[in-house]
Amino acid sequence: MNKLLRTAQSLLFERQGTLTRELLREPGGFGLGQVPSRLKPDTTTTAVCGFCSTGCGLDIHLKGDQVVNLTPAKDYPVNLGMACPKGWEALTPLKAKDRATTPMLKNDSGQLRPVDWPLALSTFVQRMKAIQGKYGEESCAFLSTGQIPSEEMFFLGSLAKFGMGMQHGDGNTRQCMATAVVAYKQAFGFDAPPYTYADFEESDVLVFVGANPCIAHPILWERVCRNRHQPEIVVVDPRRTETAMAATLHVSLKPKSDLCLFYGVARALIARGAIQSDYIAAHTEGFDAFRAHVENFNEERVLAETGLERAVFERLVTAIEKGKRVSFWWTMGVNQSYEGVKVAQALINLALMTGNIGRPGTGANSITGQCNAMGSRLFSNTTNLLGGHSFEDPVHREKVASALGVPETRIPRSGSLAYDQILEQIHRGKIKGLWIIATNTAHSWINQADARALLGRLEFLVVQDMFVTTETAELAHLVLPAAGWGEKDGTFINSERRLMLLKKVARAPGQALSDFQIFRLLAEAWGVGEMFEKFREPEDVFHAMRAVSRGQPCDISGITGYEMIDRLRGVQWPLREGEAVEERSERRLFEDGRFFTQSGRAKFIFADPRPIPEAITKKYPLVLLTGRGTSAQWHTQTRTAKSPVLRKLYSPDPYVEINPKDARELGVNPGQWVTVESARGKMRARAHVTQIVSPGQVFIPMHYPETNLLTFPAFDEESRQPSYKHAAVRVLPSASV
Ligand code: SF4
Known part of the structure; x- marks a missing residue:
């Protein structure tokens, strides 16, 4: 131990007493010890991955008391022996040269x-x-x-x-999960995602809304791929994402028209008699007012506001109508919206009115973002x-x-x-x-x-x-x-x-x-x-x-x-004192139809759609969508960019997806550097000319440091979650930043 550390320790001993002395003796405290004594040398131990909320089990292998590598845990009930590229590289950032090693x-x-x-x-x-x-x-x-x-x-x-009297403190989970929290609390009486991963395999209809599990939650997508019921897989998303490409139905609606769509779907299901009246009567409240509300969303209005073809809309309604076990899944395309709480509750309403909750393969299911959201x-x-x-x-x-x-x-x-x-x-x-x-x-x-x-x-x-x-x-x-x-x-x-x-x-x-x-x-x-x-x-x-x-x-x-x-x-959770649980068990909530509200009933909650906070203009005629660009990078890349392997799986240059029609009109060629500009800032990006985005829309991954120079600071009024998914921008065919 060097002199600096000894000095630090002795000063701490003087100033902060017994607790500090004990702390500094702990393994890992100021370089003392290698691994905790409970881990035997030359052993393999299983730990949960530290990136996304899937929660894959990773077997970590030690030689002596040194970690040598890891492999996905085969018998872990979450990932069943699989891991995405980030999981395989989870140890790499620990050895990075820019680690903070001293205050x-x-x-x-x-x-x-x-x-x-x-x-x-x-x-x-x-x-x-x-x-x-x-x-x-x-x-x-x-x-x-x-x-x-x-x-x-x-x-x-x-x-x-x-201890310190700081009344105010929040987490970056405000950026990803606050909307789901508020939606569940209001509708179910508690922030309670009801599902279990087995539901991916049990559904006969899966509706993904603003979710791209193929790259955002790839191991959950693997669970979908294990589904033996030949399910209808619906993706509701303006972009033709990797998941939309793999789906049986892509509902490519105009950005931020989802609330109108789901109210229209509810109206159509009611009109077809495709609702579970017994379930609604026994386990919910507020349905009559909801039914009156959605009367305003007839098919003509929905088609006009969403830009969908009639056949696509009707196929979506029919899929939900005919499904025996329908599950609704959402992530940031819903949560990161100025009216995300109401969109999430529109999905909850669909699950409640069709009785698709509390049974295998069903649910109104928010997939969380971070490993410990x-x-x-x-x-x-x-x-x-x-x-x-x-x-x-x-x-x-x-x-x-x-x-x-x-x-x-x-x-x-x-x-x-x-x-x-x-x-x-x-x-x-x-x-x-x-x-x-x-x-x-x-x-x-x-x-x-x-x-x-x-x-x-x-x-x-x-x-x-x-x-x-x-x-x-x-x-x-x-x-x-x-x-x-x-x-x-x-x-x-x-x-x-x-x-x-x-x-x-x-x-x-x-x-x-x-x-x-x-x-x-x-x-x-x-x-x-x-x-x-x-x-x-x-x-x-x-x-x-x-x-x-x-x-x-x-x-x-x-x-x-x-x-x-x-x-x-x-x-x-939950597991109350005295309750038994089996190894590898998967349990869902609300199987008894009782919710956590005072009445024990789930609530239908709804509101009129609101205007888009920053509409496109003549100067800024394109809608900017942002989101996850790859399964190889995590958020701001502070850890994943340390891995040479992960860096190879992702473009080092920022890129913007632009539809061929818009590229033609702007005189932009594939791969050329362009400027993307909003009223708040601009960035350079390489043009990726692709049909993945519709005309009038562009997409930039969130991982690049410049992306949020462009985004517009609108927030959901109830959840205070930022609305990252919609801003007005223009693309200039020269890189003038
Ligand atoms: S999907 Fe990837 S990042 Fe997420 S927990 Fe599994 S291995 Fe980790």
Whole structure:
């Protein structure tokens, strides 16, 4: 151990007492130890993948105490021996040269320079407290992620809100799942995706809306391919995506006409008598008002607004009418919309009125995005009080306070501002200190130039991340070096509500620590170490998650600990104390027709479609669609771009898909550099001339750093989710950026 580390340790011993001393003795703390003692040398262990929400099991192979490689786990109930390219390359980013290996503090010249942990911790505390002292506790906030384990989210949310007095904190899951959360809460009484992956194999009609599982969730598409019922596979999407090409029916509607379409489908099904009146009467409420509402969406209106041919519309209606087990699946094409909650609820309505819920092969099913999007939804203390509780409910506050042993008075009486509202408060000068954990706001946020300018206005920006080179870390005053997937323990919750283990199989480089360890140090440095003294290991937090979940729809009190999750290859929630569960079981919700609303009935919820926030104009005559461009890259590429293999599977140059008709009219040739411009910014891209997009539309993958220079900052009013999928742009045949 070098002198720097010894100095850091001794300083920490002096300043922060016993907890810190114990922390630094832990395997992985400041380079001590290699892998946890529970992993035997020369062994293979199974851990869940750390990219998307599918939750594939990966067998990680160790030689001695060193990781050598991984293979997809053959007997894992999620992926059945398969993995996408990202999963195969999951270990590669850990060895990247730009890992954050020491805390970095910006000096007077504006350059980030290495400092020791004691200085980093004391700087964090002094500057955040100074801001709070000057402007009030609400002047500091945090932005978190769907990429860290639930235990770390739980600790962060508790420390920031109950310990540090930060009322406002949100996650990047606002960018992907907030719409589904609100839609489910309002309709079902709880954020409860009802399905299990077996439903992909059980359906005879699968309707994918704004979803491209062939590349966004390729292992889930493999599950569809295992379906033996020769299903009708419908894709509702303006683009002819990879999934649309493989589907039996592509419903290529005009962008953002989906709400009109689904109300029209509901009307047509009612007119044909293709509804389950007994189910509606026994298990739902609000159907009569819904029926009156959809009367306004006759076939002529639907065809005019969606641009569909009559035969396509009628085939969609017939598929749902004739299907015995119809499932509706949606992802970001629905969620990332200014009226996404209502579109999601329109799909829920279709499932309810046709009785397609609670049975094998059915459901109104939101596929989540990030590896722990659902952990963030339930256990991060951002959208809800821990465990799906409400900050506004005094009974809930008391329950959570008592389960955690924190004073009830430390729990805020109201929820947090959403991500966009936190940025808005920076704009207004109300938020001055921001702590960003494992997300890359300066790349991924909508209308990027504005977001970067706002981050630049902060008096103190802390970024806690694996890498010092992210666009956001480069703007930080202080960078805290964090361990990544594979370097820490905890649990993720996948799309089908399955809790799975990730495992520490490698040591974080240099002085990087797990986020869990960083939170322990910060709790101590802030002076609230005692409040969290029970949180010595991630599994201690897991038991706190069990305690707060008790009696909730997401009750996990029956999961006794990590050993049980490991042995059973993951466990879906709920599992109440005393309930039995089989190994590799797959369970769905609402089989008894009872929902989590007060009445026990699901609700039909609806509204009129709203105008598109940024319509095309003469100057900007094309609609920009954005989305996932490849199964080989993940979001802002901070990890996946480190893999030479994954880089080869994806164009290094930004590209824009443009229809041949538009290309001809613009004088654009395939492969040439063009400029794509919106009212907010412009970028260079190579023209990919293709029928995948319809005339009048262009598509750019979200992974490129420039893409969000173009996007328009509209938000769903109920979920506050950004509407990434529609902006007005023009294409210029010269690359003039
Ligand atoms: S990224 Fe998703 S689909 Fe790919 S291996 Fe990981 S969990 Fe599976």
